[in-house]
Amino acid sequence: MADPTDGPARLTILEEKVDVEGAREAPVRRRMSHEEWCHTARERFGDDSMEWRFQCPRCGTVQCGKDLVAAGVARDKLDYVLAFSCIGRFDPARGCNWTLGGLFAIHTTEVVFEGGVQPVFEFAGEDSP
Numbered sequence: 001m002a003d004p005t006d007g008p009a010r011l012t013i014l015e016e017k018v019d020v021e022g023a024r025e026a027p028v029r030r031r032m033s034h035e036e037w038c039h040t041a042r043e044r045f046g047d048d049s050m051e052w053r054f055q056c057p058r059c060g061t062v063q064c065g066k067d068l069v070a071a072g073v074a075r076d077k078l079d080y081v082l083a084f085s086c087i088g089r090f091d092p093a094r095g096c097n098w099t100l101g102g103l104f105a106i107h108t109t110e111v112v113f114e115g116g117v118q119p120v121f122e123f124a125g126e127d128s129p
């Protein structure tokens with residue numbers, strides 16, 4: 001079909017498929033409210049948030065707040081580090097230097113806070129060490 005009027009019509013269809021909002025809500029990435037996220041963490045790991053365990057999406061290292069403090073992260077900085085930057089950034093003997101603040105987005109969960117949306121590491125699997 002060499003009908004030149006095909007062109008614009010097809011473009012319109014493509015634009016409909018690449019709906020921006022739909023792409024952002026792709027099923028590979030889930031979005032939870034902060035309450036929902038904390039609730040899930042408590043159910044899995046208990047009330048002590050220092051024991052909540054997360055898995056780096058790049059190297060797979062499981063880490064918790066206690067591990068990060070032991071690696072030298074100040075307690076008042078934990079909120080910015082836990083589930084966001086790999087322990088390897090603080091302890092070169094473990095993990096890797098991944099952070100979700102970088103250029104490549106390979107995380108699969110986002111948490112909605114009042115101030116916006118924060119990418120986070122996945123919770124560690126129940127059978128992780």
Ligand SMILES: [Zn+2]
Pocket residue numbers: 056057058059060061086087088095096097098
């Ligand atoms: Zn890592």
